[in-house]
Amino acid sequence: MALAFAVVMLGTLLIWPSSFMVVAAFLLGVGVYELTSAMRFAGRDVPRIPSVAVAIAIVPAAFLLGQVAALFTLLGGIVLISLWRLVEVALSRQKPSAGDVFRDVTNGLFVQAYISLLGACVVLLSAQSEGNLWVIGFILVVVAVDTGAYATGLNLGKHPMAPRISPKKTWEGFAGSVAASIIVGILVAWLMLGLPWWTGVVLGVLISGSATLGDLTESMIKRDLGIKDISSFLPGHGGLLDRIDSILPSAAVAYVLYLIVNH
Incomplete structure (x- = not known):
């Protein structure tokens, strides 16, 4: 689905x-x-x-x-x-x-x-003009953040990042997410957006921070409400909000970066 x-x-x-x-x-x-x-x-x-x-x-x-x-x-x-x-x-x-x-x-x-x-x-x-490509691009970077954090954290994770909020998040996983987001950010900036490669580094670093913040924010919300998942809308995956929690704050970062680059 x-x-x-x-x-x-x-x-x-x-x-x-x-x-x-x-x-x-x-x-x-x-x-x-x-x-x-x-x-x-x-x-x-x-x-x-x-x-x-x-x-x-x-x-x-x-x-x-x-x-x-x-x-x-x-x-x-x-x-x-x-x-x-x-x-x-x-x-x-x-x-x-x-x-x-x-x-x-x-x-x-x-x-x-x-x-x-x-x-x-x-x-x-x-x-915005070519904004559709920016949306696709920043979402690809968010996916890279989640994938990099999961793969690195699963194999190398030892030091908890925020044990009271999200026990499975580690600093090793965060480092992996930053590396993955920078790589994908450079590719997105170069191949999709026609921007200098270094803008991809900026995009990757900022999105890795915002995506992680979004994930931690929803974890705090669920912990405050005493629930595991926001809903059962997606069987086996929780709610729809559980799937877009990293995208929401990253959208604000991408939009501001677009305005800076184009104006």
């Missing part, structure tokens, strides 16, 4: 970039639904309907109208989600404490900042 989805995403970016909006809306919508559902399971009442609606709405806003429209969609969405929760509280018979309501509202804000905002960076990048 993951392979089929990767083929669909690649096809939309190469053949008809506008259709990537459908793929992005699906990814962000499902990701937000998974995280809000996990939060509700842990007793944090984050409204799912408006949260998913905002995640989907930010995709066409970002692709068709740009940064400002995406930002206003996000801010307006956060207001909507907060008001939705406050109305729920006002209409409920058993009133939660003010602390619980504040926790629900801030958790709803976090979901949008973590998934919708970072996800919008992918969409914004795909809408």
Whole structure:
């Protein structure tokens, strides 16, 4: 299933970039639904309907109208989600404490900042000139990070990187991820983006850091919620968010780097 989805995403970016909006809306919508559902399971009442609606709405806003429209969609969405929760509280018979309501509202804000905002960076990048190639390129580097970390950590890993957050992550695995990301980054910059080789080194180093941070962030979220996987959307692989956790923060890095290189 993951392979089929990767083929669909690649096809939309190469053949008809506008259709990537459908793929992005699906990814962000499902990701937000998974995280809000996990939060509700842990007793944090984050409204799912408006949260998913905002995640989907930010995709066409970002692709068709740009940064400002995406930002206003996000801010307006956060207001909507907060008001939705406050109305729920006002209409409920058993009133939660003010602390619980504040926790629900801030958790709803976090979901949008973590998934919708970072996800919008992918969409914004795909809408740029040759942005579709940048999206494919930075995702290839993210895959290299995950592959390098897994292979090196499995064979050489001895020193835990963050044992309380992710016990299997090691500094040896991180070193392997950096090396793999630099190699793939150079190839992407040279063969795909037509940039000097050293920009691939910069891309690889930055993405290795952001991808690792994304992985650790989701591990912290799951540990805080007391769950192993965000959902069972992908049998045997956890949730969809478990598969894109490294991509989300890396999208912001790639988008900023694109702006620097092209402007």
